[in-house]
Amino acid sequence: MSTSPTDTEPAPTPPPGEPEDPRLALLRGMVRIRRFEERCVELYSAERIRGFMHLCVGEEAVAAGLVGELAAQDAVVSTYREHGHALARGVPMASVLAEMFGRATGCSRGRGGSMHLFDVARRFYGGNAIVGGGLPVAVGLALADALRGEPVVTACLFGDGAVAEGEFHESLNLAALWRLPVLFCCENNRYAMGTALELEHAQTDLALRASSYGMPAWPVDGMDAEAVAEATRRALATIRSGRGPCFLELRTYRFRAHSMYDPDRYRDRAEVARWKDQDPVERLRTRMLGDGGLDGASWDRLVAAVDAEIEAAVADAEAGPLEPVEDLTRFVYAEPS
Amino acid sequence: MSTAVVPERLTYREALRESLRDALRADERVFLMGEDVGRYGGCFAVSLGLLEEFGPERVRDTPLSESAFVGAGIGAALGGMRPVVEVMTVNFSLLALDQILNNAATLGHMSGGQLTVPLVIRMTTGAGRQLAAQHSHSLEGWYAHIPGLRIVAPATVADAREMLAPALASPDPVLLFEHAGLYTSEGDLDGAPVALDGAAVRRTGDDVTLVTYGGMLPTTLAAAEGLAAEGIAAEVVDLRSLRPLDEATVLASVRRTHRLVVVDEGWRSGSLAAEVAARVAEQAFYDLDAPPERVCSAEVPVPYAAHLERAARPAVDDVVAAARRTVG
Ligand SMILES: Cc1ncc(C[n+]2csc(CCOP(=O)(O)OP(=O)(O)O)c2C)c(N)n1
Ligand SMILES: [Mg+2]
Numbered sequence: 001m002s003t004s005p006t007d008t009e010p011a012p013t014p015p016p017g018e019p020e021d022p023r024l025a026l027l028r029g030m031v032r033i034r035r036f037e038e039r040c041v042e043l044y045s046a047e048r049i050r051g052f053m054h055l056c057v058g059e060e061a062v063a064a065g066l067v068g069e070l071a072a073q074d075a076v077v078s079t080y081r082e083h084g085h086a087l088a089r090g091v092p093m094a095s096v097l098a099e100m101f102g103r104a105t106g107c108s109r110g111r112g113g114s115m116h117l118f119d120v121a122r123r124f125y126g127g128n129a130i131v132g133g134g135l136p137v138a139v140g141l142a143l144a145d146a147l148r149g150e151p152v153v154t155a156c157l158f159g160d161g162a163v164a165e166g167e168f169h170e171s172l173n174l175a176a177l178w179r180l181p182v183l184f185c186c187e188n189n190r191y192a193m194g195t196a197l198e199l200e201h202a203q204t205d206l207a208l209r210a211s212s213y214g215m216p217a218w219p220v221d222g223m224d225a226e227a228v229a230e231a232t233r234r235a236l237a238t239i240r241s242g243r244g245p246c247f248l249e250l251r252t253y254r255f256r257a258h259s260m261y262d263p264d265r266y267r268d269r270a271e272v273a274r275w276k277d278q279d280p281v282e283r284l285r286t287r288m289l290g291d292g293g294l295d296g297a298s299w300d301r302l303v304a305a306v307d308a309e310i311e312a313a314v315a316d317a318e319a320g321p322l323e324p325v326e327d328l329t330r331f332v333y334a335e336p337s
Numbered sequence: 338m339s340t341a342v343v344p345e346r347l348t349y350r351e352a353l354r355e356s357l358r359d360a361l362r363a364d365e366r367v368f369l370m371g372e373d374v375g376r377y378g379g380c381f382a383v384s385l386g387l388l389e390e391f392g393p394e395r396v397r398d399t400p401l402s403e404s405a406f407v408g409a410g411i412g413a414a415l416g417g418m419r420p421v422v423e424v425m426t427v428n429f430s431l432l433a434l435d436q437i438l439n440n441a442a443t444l445g446h447m448s449g450g451q452l453t454v455p456l457v458i459r460m461t462t463g464a465g466r467q468l469a470a471q472h473s474h475s476l477e478g479w480y481a482h483i484p485g486l487r488i489v490a491p492a493t494v495a496d497a498r499e500m501l502a503p504a505l506a507s508p509d510p511v512l513l514f515e516h517a518g519l520y521t522s523e524g525d526l527d528g529a530p531v532a533l534d535g536a537a538v539r540r541t542g543d544d545v546t547l548v549t550y551g552g553m554l555p556t557t558l559a560a561a562e563g564l565a566a567e568g569i570a571a572e573v574v575d576l577r578s579l580r581p582l583d584e585a586t587v588l589a590s591v592r593r594t595h596r597l598v599v600v601d602e603g604w605r606s607g608s609l610a611a612e613v614a615a616r617v618a619e620q621a622f623y624d625l626d627a628p629p630e631r632v633c634s635a636e637v638p639v640p641y642a643a644h645l646e647r648a649a650r651p652a653v654d655d656v657v658a659a660a661r662r663t664v665g
Binding site: 050051052099102103108110111112113115116128129130131132133161162164165166167192193194195196199200201262265266322323325328329332 | 372373376377378380398400401402403404405428429432466467468469470471472635636637638640641642643644645648
C-alpha cells in the first residue's frame, strides 16, 4: 500500500510466498493510531502532555486510508488534529511523543507540541492551528512543485469548520484557476468545536460547494478505510494527470470531545453511540474476520505489536533531553547552514 | 433592573459573564456573537448559560468566519445595534484585522464624522498555558497603535465586572482584552464604576514606579512584594486602558518615585512598553534618576515546552532585577 516511509514493523507477517492482504496495512495503520491516541489520553491525564490536544479517535480511516495512499514525494499539510496524519505519514512515533513531552528530540524540537508536528524530511508540513490557515500554504507548495515540473501532489487536510473561512474559498479558487496539484481533504466530522454542521453552513453539502470552483469533488464514507483509500487513488490519478485539484469530503465523526478541555455538552449521547456503531477499526476488522482475511490469533499479534511499539516510543521519548533554555530564540531566523 | 444577588467574591470569568448578563438585560440592542459562544458556552466558558437565558437571537453562534462576523458586528453597530463580538484569541483576530483597522477604526473619520461604530470586541490574549505560537501572543500593543480604537485590558475581577458597561456606552469601537491566565483568578467586587481611560494605582510606594496592565499585574504585584522585603517601596500602576493612555497617572507617579519600570507581555521592539517609556522620557526626563527599564517577552514566537515558555515571558525575578537596577 504505502510508499511513504514508515517506522513500523509489519505484523502479522504473511506465510512465505503469499502476498499480504493489503487490508492488513490499513487495519494496522488504524489500530496504531487508535491505541496511540488512547495512550495520549493517559499521558495527558498524568500531565506528561500539556496544552491543547485534539484526538482523532473515530477518524482513523481518513488518516490510514488517505495519507497512507500518498507517495513519499507528495506533501502533506494538516491541522492541530494531526497525530494520526503524522503517524500514517511515517513520522516516527517516538518523535511525535517527544514533541508532546516538550523534548529537544521532538519532531519540532519541543517548540510546537501536539498541535504543531512538523517533519519536513517526510514532507509533513505541519500541524496548523489557525483554522483554514494551511490551505493557502498547500496551494503554494503545489505551485512550487508545478513550477519545478515535479509530478507530485500536496494533500491538504482540514475540517468542516474550515469551509466557512475565507481562506478556504480563496484557496480552492486559486488552485482550480491555476490547475494546481492539490488534493483538498475535508474531514467532515459534523462539528466545528461545539457548533454542528447545520449551524455552521447554509449549504451543508460541502462537496457541492467545492465543485462550484470547477474541480472534481465528491463525498466518501470516511468511516470505511477501504473506501477512503479507493477514493484517494482515484483523486490522485486525476490530479497526477494534470487536470488540477480534487476535493474529497470524508464523512466521519470524532468519538471524543473536541479537545481535552471540552466538556462535550453539545452532542446527543445517542448520536455519538450511532456513530460508534460505524467504528472504522471494528468495521474493517469484522469484515476481515468474516471473509478469512484475519483470524483471532493474527489480530492479537497485530495489537500486541502495536502496543509494544507504543511503549517503546514512550520510553524513548521520556529519555529525550530538554532543549537548553539558552537556545530559546534559535530558529526565529534561519541559521547559517 | 438586575434582581439577582451578586456574590461578593467572583472569578474573573464569572465577573465577565455577569457583566454580559447585565448588558443583555439592560439594553435590547445588545447582542453577543462569536464562535461557540452559545451551545458550547464560550471557548473559555465566559458565556456559559447565556444562550439559555437570552436565546439564539441574542447569543449567536457564528461559523468560523472571523472577518465576516467581526465585519457584521461593525455593520450592525452602524445599523443601530450594540454588538459584543467575541473572538476566541487575539491570534485569530488577525483574520479580522482588515475589518478592525480598515473599517471599525476608520469609518468615523473617513466619513467626516457621519458614522460611529459603537462596537465591543472581546478577545483573549497572552501565554502561560503551553498553547504554543498560534494561540499565545500578546498583540494588544499592536492594536493600541491604531487611532480610532479604544483598547482596554481588565486585570482585576472588579475591572472584569465593570468595564463592559462603559465600553458599550462608548460611541467608539472598543477592544477588550482578557488574559487567558486570569480567568480563574478570584477577587472582591466593590461595585465602583470604572472609567474607560483611567489607570489605577494598585499599590503605593515612593522608590520606583512599576507600570503594567492585564495579565502582568499579578507578576508585577508579586515583584513589588519581593522588593518590599528588600526595603524598596514600589508603586504599581495598572494602565487598564492602553489607548488612550492615562499619562497623567503615570507621570504623577514617576515624578514622585523618579524611577520607571514597564512590564509588558508583548514583544519588546515597538511595544506598548516602548510607548510608555518614550512618553515618560519626553515629559518627565529631568525627574528621572535612572534610565527607564522595560521587562517584556523574549522576541520569539511563544514555544510549547514549559521551560521555554516560562523563559520567554516576563517573570517576577526579571521585574525585581529591573527595579533594583533603577534604584541601584
Ligand atoms: C481562525 C481560527 N478560529 C478559531 C479557532 C478555534 N478553533 C480551533 S478548532 C475549531 C473548530 C474547527 O472545526 P473543524 O474545522 O470542523 O475541525 P475539527 O476540529 O472538527 O477537526 C475552532 C473554532 C482557530 N483555531 N482558528
Ligand atoms: Mg469538524
